[in-house]
Amino acid sequence: MDLNYSDRHKALQDKVRAFIDANKHEAPSLANVRKKPDRATLAWQHKLLRYGYVGRTVPRQYGGFGAEPDVLESAIISQEFTGAGISGGITNQGISMLVPTLLEVGTEKQRVRWIAPTLQGEIIWCQGYSEPGAGSDLASLKTHAHVDGDDFVINGQKIWTSSAHFADMIFILVRTEPDAPKHRGISYLLVPMDSEGIEVRPLKTMTGQSTFNEVFFTDVRVATDQIVMDRGDGWKVANTTLKYERLLLGDPNKMLNRFHRIVKMMEDTRIGGRRLMDMPEYRDRLLRLQGEVMASKYHGMRLLTEADKGEESGVKRLIVKYFGTVLAHKLSALAVDVMGEAGLAYDLSGLGTEDASLWNSDYMYDIGLIIGGGSSQIQKNIISERGLGMPREPRAEPQKAQKTMER
Amino acid sequence: MDFGLSDEQRQLSDILGNYLADQLPIDELRAVADQGTGFSDDLWQGLVELGLPGLLIPEEHGGSGLGILDAAVVAEALGYGAAPAPYVASMVMAPLALLRSGDDAQQAAWLPRIAAGEVRLGLGFEILSGGTRAGDIALKDGKLSGEFSGILDGGAATHVLLYLADGWAVIVDTNTDTAELHSATTIDGTRPLTTVTLTDANVEFLDAANDPVAAAQSVLDAGRVMLAADTLGAGQRMLDDAITYAADRVQFDRPIASFQAVKHMCADVVSALEPCRALVWYAAYAQDAVPDEARVAACHAKAHLAEVGRDVARTTTEVHGGMGFTDLLGLHLWFKRIGFDRQVLGGPEHCRHEAAVAQGWAVE
Numbered sequence: 043m044d045l046n047y048s049d050r051h052k053a054l055q056d057k058v059r060a061f062i063d064a065n066k067h068e069a070p071s072l073a074n075v076r077k078k079p080d081r082a083t084l085a086w087q088h089k090l091l092r093y094g095y096v097g098r099t100v101p102r103q104y105g106g107f108g109a110e111p112d113v114l115e116s117a118i119i120s121q122e123f124t125g126a127g128i129s130g131g132i133t134n135q136g137i138s139m140l141v142p143t144l145l146e147v148g149t150e151k152q153r154v155r156w157i158a159p160t161l162q163g164e165i166i167w168c169q170g171y172s173e174p175g176a177g178s179d180l181a182s183l184k185t186h187a188h189v190d191g192d193d194f195v196i197n198g199q200k201i202w203t204s205s206a207h208f209a210d211m212i213f214i215l216v217r218t219e220p221d222a223p224k225h226r227g228i229s230y231l232l233v234p235m236d237s238e239g240i241e242v243r244p245l246k247t248m249t250g251q252s253t254f255n256e257v258f259f260t261d262v263r264v265a266t267d268q269i270v271m272d273r274g275d276g277w278k279v280a281n282t283t284l285k286y287e288r289l290l291l292g293d294p295n296k297m298l299n300r301f302h303r304i305v306k307m308m309e310d311t312r313i314g315g316r317r318l319m320d321m322p323e324y325r326d327r328l329l330r331l332q333g334e335v336m337a338s339k340y341h342g343m344r345l346l347t348e349a350d351k352g353e354e355s356g357v358k359r360l361i362v363k364y365f366g367t368v369l370a371h372k373l374s375a376l377a378v379d380v381m382g383e384a385g386l387a388y389d390l391s392g393l394g395t396e397d398a399s400l401w402n403s404d405y406m407y408d409i410g411l412i413i414g415g416g417s418s419q420i421q422k423n424i425i426s427e428r429g430l431g432m433p434r435e436p437r438a439e440p441q442k443a444q445k446t447m448e449r
Numbered sequence: 450m451d452f453g454l455s456d457e458q459r460q461l462s463d464i465l466g467n468y469l470a471d472q473l474p475i476d477e478l479r480a481v482a483d484q485g486t487g488f489s490d491d492l493w494q495g496l497v498e499l500g501l502p503g504l505l506i507p508e509e510h511g512g513s514g515l516g517i518l519d520a521a522v523v524a525e526a527l528g529y530g531a532a533p534a535p536y537v538a539s540m541v542m543a544p545l546a547l548l549r550s551g552d553d554a555q556q557a558a559w560l561p562r563i564a565a566g567e568v569r570l571g572l573g574f575e576i577l578s579g580g581t582r583a584g585d586i587a588l589k590d591g592k593l594s595g596e597f598s599g600i601l602d603g604g605a606a607t608h609v610l611l612y613l614a615d616g617w618a619v620i621v622d623t624n625t626d627t628a629e630l631h632s633a634t635t636i637d638g639t640r641p642l643t644t645v646t647l648t649d650a651n652v653e654f655l656d657a658a659n660d661p662v663a664a665a666q667s668v669l670d671a672g673r674v675m676l677a678a679d680t681l682g683a684g685q686r687m688l689d690d691a692i693t694y695a696a697d698r699v700q701f702d703r704p705i706a707s708f709q710a711v712k713h714m715c716a717d718v719v720s721a722l723e724p725c726r727a728l729v730w731y732a733a734y735a736q737d738a739v740p741d742e743a744r745v746a747a748c749h750a751k752a753h754l755a756e757v758g759r760d761v762a763r764t765t766t767e768v769h770g771g772m773g774f775t776d777l778l779g780l781h782l783w784f785k786r787i788g789f790d791r792q793v794l795g796g797p798e799h800c801r802h803e804a805a806v807a808q809g810w811a812v813e
C-alpha cells in the first residue's frame with residue numbers, strides 16, 4: 043500500500059491543477075450535460091483535447107492526444123476536474139462508449155471516419171439498443187435489417203433512446219440473421235439520424251424533461267460497410283460497449299463531489315435559525331453516507347490499482363454499477379430531505395442555479411440510472427452468477443443453444 | 450500509487466488462514482466458545498509461534514516491527530476463523546499503548562515479554578466501558594480502587610491496561626489480592642468482557658506521552674480498525690458458507706443457489722461487503738501513514754463495518770434456512786462475533802459522532 047503518486051504522476055497532477063486554475067473561467071456550466079453541446083462547451087472540449095485531458099490515449103491519427111495508456115493518469119485527470127467541480131469535457135455515449143468500442147473492434151476506416159469528430163463533439167451519437175419488447179432481455183430484439191444491393195434496410199422501433207432528438211448518428215442493434223439463435227443473429231450498425239425513414243418522438247420523463255425518445259425505422263437504408271465487426275457479431279460488440287457504460291455509471295468521484303456539496307449545504311443553510319449540520323438526525327444520516335462514500339472511493343482506488351497492474355477484478359468490478367447508482371440516489375435523497383419543505387421546490391428553469399431544483403432533478407434522474415444500463419436486478423444476476431459462481435436460473439421454456447443474455 | 454496488499458501481507462493472511470483452518474476445527478472452536486474465556490492454550494501457543502504477539506513490536510524489543518495494516522490483515526483472518534484469542538487488546542492496543550505512552554525503560558521491560566507471549570494484557574477505556582457501568586475509579590496515594598468494566602481480552606489476562614480520564618494509562622497486575630477479575634460471558638463465546646475490581650491496587654503509570662489524549666485516541670482508533678477488520682473476516686466467512694450451503698441444499702428439485710431470491714441475497718451481501726475491504730485497508734494504512742485522516746477513517750471503518758456486518762450476518766443466516774438458526778452448523782458463532790465487534794470500543798452511532806466531531810461538524 044502506497045498512496046503517493048510517482049513523480050511523473052505528481053507532475054501531471056500539478057499541471058492539471060494549474061490548467062484548471064488558469065482556464066476555469068472558460069469552462070461551461072455542469073448543468074449543460076444531457077443537452078446538445080453549445081459553443082462554449084465545444085470550445086472547452088477542443089481545448090481539453092489539445093491538452094490531452096480528453097481523448098488522452100486515443101491515437102493521434104484518430105484525433106486523440108496519443109499518450110501511452112496509463113489508467114492512473116486518466117484517473118488523476120478525472121479526479122482533478124471532478125474535484126474542482128469543473129467540466130472535464132463532454133461525456134456522452136459516443137465518447138464514452140462508441141469510441142472505445144471502435145478502438146477495440148472497429149475497422150481502420152471506421153476509426154478514421156468517426157473517432158475524431160466524435161471526440162470534438164461535432165458528432166453526437168445515441169444508443170439504439172432497447173425496444174418496447176426487449177429491455178432487460180435485450181437479445182430478444184426485433185428491429186431487423188436485410189441486405190438489398192449495397193445497403194442494409196432497417197425496419198422496427200427503438201425506445202428509451204437518450205439524446206436521439208439531437209443526435210447526428212445512432213449505433214444500433216438489429217436482427218440480420220433471423221434463423222440464427224437469438225444472440226447470434228444480431229448486428230451492430232452505425233446509422234445517420236437524418237436518414238430517410240427515421241422518426242424520433244420524444245418521451246417526457248418523470249423529471250419533466252425529454253431526455254429520451256422513441257425512434258421508428260421505416261425502410262431506412264444504410265451502406266453495408268456501416269457494420270461494426272461482422273453480421274451476427276452485434277452481441278459481442280454490444281457487450282464491449284456495455285462494459286464501458288457500466289464503468290461510467292457508479293463513478294466514485296461523482297459521489298465524492300456530491301457528498302461535499304451536501305456538507306456545504308448543511309453547514310451554510312439554517313432552518314428556523316438552526317444550522318442543518320446541528321440537527322443530529324440529519325447529521326447522522328450524513329455520516330452514514332460518508333462511510334459508504336469512503337468505502338466506494340477506496341474500492342475505486344483498489345480497482346484502479348488492479349487495472350494498472352493488468353489484474354482481473356472479477357466480482358469487485360461487477361458490483362460497482364449496482365452499489366454506485368444506489369449510493370448516488372441515497373445522497374440526492376438526503377440532500378432533498380435536509381431542505382425540508384424548501385426541498386420540494388422544483389422549477390426546470392432553475393436547474394443549474396438553484397439547489398432544490400437541481401437536487402430534485404438528480405433525485406429523480408438517479409432512478410433512471412439505477413434502471414438503465416442493466417437494472418439492479420440484472421446486475422445482481424450477473425454478480426451472483428458470474429461473480430460468485432452461483433448457478434444460472436433454469437429457463438422457463440428450453441430454447442436451443444441459448445445462454446441467458448442480459449444487459 | 451498502489452492501493453492493495455503487498456505479497457508479504459497476502460502471505461501472512463494465507464499462513465494464518467491455513468493455520469486456523471487446520472488447527473481450529475469447528476468442534477474445537479465450539480468447545481472453547483462454550484467455556485467463554487476467549488482463550489485456548491493450544492491456540493495461544495500456536496499464535497505465539499507464528500509471531501503474532503510481536504507483530505507491532507519493534508525488532509529491538511523482540512518483535513517484527515510491522516504496521517497497522519499488517520495487523521488488520523491478521524485481524525481479518527482471525528475474524529474469518531472466529532479465533533478465540535486475545536488479539537485486539539493484547540497484541541495490538543497494549544503494545545501500541547506502551548509504544549506511545551510508555552518511557553524507554555517501560556518499553557524495554559514490557560515489550561519483549563509481550564512479544565514472547567509471556568504476558569497478556571487486557572485493556573479498557575474508562576470513558577467507553579460500554580456506557581453501562583462506567584467505573585467509579587479513585588486514585589489515592591498512587592493506589593487505585595474501584596470497579597472498571599468493559600475490559601477487552603481480559604479472560605486470560607496476566608495484567609490489565611486501563612485508560613483513565615484524560616488519557617492517563619496504568620497497568621495493573623491481576624495476579625494479586627488487590628485486583629479481582631470477573632469475566633462475564635457475552636453473546637460472543639469467543640471473547641468475553643471483563644470487569645476488574647481494585648482495592649488499593651499498585652499501578653504502573655504510563656505517562657511519557659506528550660499529548661496523552663491524542664496517544665490514547667490513537668490506541669483506541671487502532672483497536673477500532675482491528676474490530677472492523679475482524680467483522681470483515683467474519684462476514685466474508687458467512688458469505689462463503691452461504692454460497693457453499695446454497696449450492697448443496699436442494700429444494701423443489703434444484704439447488705437453492707439457483708433461485709433468484711437466494712442469489713440476490715448473496716449479491717447484496719457481496720456488493721456491501723467487498724467495498725468494506727478497501728475501507729478497512731485504508732483506515733489501517735492511515736493510522737501509520739495519513740495522520741490527518743486517521744481518526745475519521747478509523748471511526749468510519751468501525752461504524753460502517755458494524756452496519757454492513759449486521760446485514761451480512763442476518764442475510765447469510767437466512768440463506769441457511771432453519772439450519773442457520775441451529776447450533777449444529779455453528780454459523781451463529783460468526784453471527785455473534787460480528788455482534789460483539791459492533792458494540793465494543795464504541796457502537797456505530799458513537800463512532801460516527803466522533804467522526805463528526807473530528808471534522809468540526811459537531812461538538813463533543
Ligand SMILES: Cc1cc2nc3c(=O)[nH]c(=O)nc-3n(C[C@H](O)[C@H](O)[C@H](O)COP(=O)(O)OP(=O)(O)OC[C@H]3O[C@@H](n4cnc5c(N)ncnc54)[C@H](O)[C@@H]3O)c2cc1C
Pocket residue numbers: 168169170171172176177178179201202203204205254409410411413414415416417418419420423449
Ligand atoms: C434514463 C434512461 C436512459 C436510457 N437510455 C437508453 C439509451 O440511450 N439507449 C437504449 O438502448 N436504452 C436506454 N435505456 C433503456 C434501459 O437500458 C432499459 O430501461 C433497461 O435495460 C431495462 O429494460 P426495461 O425498461 O424494458 O425494463 P424491463 O426489462 O421490463 O424490467 C422491468 C423490471 O423487471 C426486472 N427484470 C427484468 N428481467 C429480469 C430478470 N431476468 N431477473 C430479475 N428481474 C428482472 C427489472 O429489473 C425491472 O425491475 C435507458 C433507460 C433509462 C431509464
